[in-house]
Amino acid sequence: MKSIKTKLIYIVVSVALLSAGSCKKFLDVNKDPNNPTEMPAHNRLIGAITTTNGASMWRGEREIAGVTQYGVTKLLTGTNRNAETWRFTASYFFWQNAYVFTMPNCVDLIVLGKKENNLHFAGAGQVLLAINLGMLADQYGSIVASDFYDGNAQINLLPKMDDGPTAYRYIDSLLADAITKFDGPNTTGLNFSGGDILYQGDVAKWKRLAWSLRARYLNHLSKKGSLYNSANIISACQNGFNADGMDAQFAYIAGAQQTDENPWSSWGGFTLATDPRYFTWSQFFVNVLTKFPVTETAYQDPRISRIMKPAASDGQYRGLRPGAGLAGGQDGGGTFTNEADYGPFSKSGYYTNTTSPFPFITYSEVKLIQAEANLRAGNKADALAAYREGVTANMRKLGVTAGEINSYWTAQDADGLTTHFDNLTQGLSHIMRQKYITQCLNPETWVDMRRMDYSTAIYGASLRRPANINTVIFDAGNPNQWIRGMVYETNEQNRNPTAVGDNSEKYRLLTPLWWDTP
Structure with a gap:
């Protein structure tokens, strides 16, 4: 007990001595050490x-x-x-x-x-x-x-x-x-x-992210004449992402609060009678995933099963025309007007699951930017090489097998892919449709669509303005x-x-x- 008392006296005296020399700091009650005014x-x-x-x-x-x-x-x-x-x-x-x-x-x-x-x-x-x-x-x-x-x-x-x-x-x-x-x-x-x-x-990846973004914004200037510089864009791409695993994306968490889950995962379904929100994918997107560019040859992209679910009624992939609604049927055609005729939007695949990452910019996008810049510069071989890698990288990311990837390229080659890159519009049709797939639910897609003037020669005839469009404007x-x-x-x-x-x-x-x- 004596030892404890001695220690208490020592502490009190020590505090008193410290207080005498730093009274101002001791009395500064407006500073909360647990809530600093400036964080590192x-x-x-x-x-x-x-x-x-x-x-x-x-x-x-x-x-x-x-x-x-x-x-x-x-x-x-x-x-x-x-x-x-x-x-x-x-x-x-x-x-x-x-x-x-x-x-x-x-x-x-x-x-x-x-x-x-x-x-x-x-x-x-x-x-x-x-x-x-x-x-x-x-x-x-x-x-x-x-x-x-x-x-x-x-x-x-x-x-x-x-x-x-x-x-x-x-x-x-x-x-x-x-x-x-x-x-x-x-x-x-x-x-x-x-x-x-x-x-x-990983600072090296941050640096490549900066270069990748520079390539993106330089590529936006495709309508601006001399401001568009293919060589600068290609150089930026070469300094940007150069392999899988570099995508700048926000990872969501499974089993956490709803705010920690991908917001698109709760944005859909037929369960809310008053507000179903995004309840299915568009027929335009289905067409992009089931037809080759230029020729419109029917071919089912292996990524479609990783992105969306088929209809419960018959196992087919189909979507609706924007603005036509369920009553309009498939692409506004008046058939398939039941909920079971369409797969859900939320929790339907890679981009809309609860843990689906939300990418700012990806390796695939960088390679497709590089493909476009080379195509505009007349570098056909380099454009094709970048195009193939950009598409294949997205397929690898979505879990497409090597066999499916090989079959896909065999079919594309047989459909005239190499010849298509002799023509700017046809080459862009390939690149932009692939960017539409790889940039799913990314605002960057809208930039591309405006740069391409919503061209049906590039995106296909099913890209149409919505039904019931706002006729006031x-x-x-x-x-x-x-x-x-x-x-x-x-x-x-x-x-x-x-x-x-x-x-x-x-x-x-x-x-x-x-x-x-x-």
Whole structure:
């Protein structure tokens, strides 16, 4: 007992002496050591990745999934779903989510990485910021880029908009600088706290991700004359992803909370009588997976069984025409009007299962970008080689067997594949249909469709505007009038009207973005 008392006295005296010398710190009750005002960079990376996926990319794709015609919605009774028939208003949330929830995380990661001399974290922040700005620029056109939050001052509530070319130059500069930062000094590993859920601290893969994104955005300029440079795109691809296992994708978790599962996995089915949402795949997508490009020769792509389920009624793959609904039957043909005549959308395969990863950009996409750049440059052999590898890589990813892959290429070759790459439109038909498959439910698909002007010579005759289209905006008698851009959200329109400008649906939906014009 005496020993315990002696120790207690020692502790009290020691605390008193320390208190006398640091009274100010002792009385500073506004600082909570368990809730620091500034977190280290390694604790910010996971938030920047997670919100880039869930808050930004998911919301962005949700807005335009009906436009790209992957899934088809229709109330079992009642009117058509708005997005599917192009009834868009300023009431969607991608813009708000990106600017409020996601990109401040990215900017703070950049600022903290520089402050700590952990330049790999700063580089990762720049890559993620570029992904967000790129999605915004490709959905809306002019965006807030250079005048956004800088990580030091408060967020500017009345920022100026950068036009498309300026935003694209800014995005490329972020990626170029990130590449140099990944070669720079770093004292803390990217996965120090387990936050690098993309690459587990592999800086070389982050660097290749930056190059892959540069290739993507450079390739978007295919209509811009001298701004399109095949050699630069090919070089970026060569520095980008170069093998399986490099895809930048968000991995979802099985058996966790619903927010930890792929959101498309709960987005469908016939179980909700008032709101079935995306309840089946489109007939257009089925056709892409069951016909070869150019010749339209019937051939069932082995990936179809990995992506979607057949109808319970007869085991056949079929889909609906957007806007026609279940009552319209297969592709609006008036037959097959029962629920069992169509496979489900949710939990139907690789892209819509609870643990299906949601990719930002993949190795397959990089190879197909490389194929397009080589095709436009007249490098037929290189274009074909990149095309084959891009398709095969996606097949390997989806679990297609080597035998199925070999049979597929034997059939494609017999159908005139090599000859098709002598012609730009025919070669693009192969590349773009394959990108449509490999980029399933990715907003990048909408960029490709606009760059190709929704061409039936490229995508096939089954690519048609939706039935029951929004005739307030779109001319019902003009099948070549397609949606070109998205409406800014109400909050930005009301708070910053001078910068937003004309936000009417007719102007926004019909006006091509800068890269979508010659």
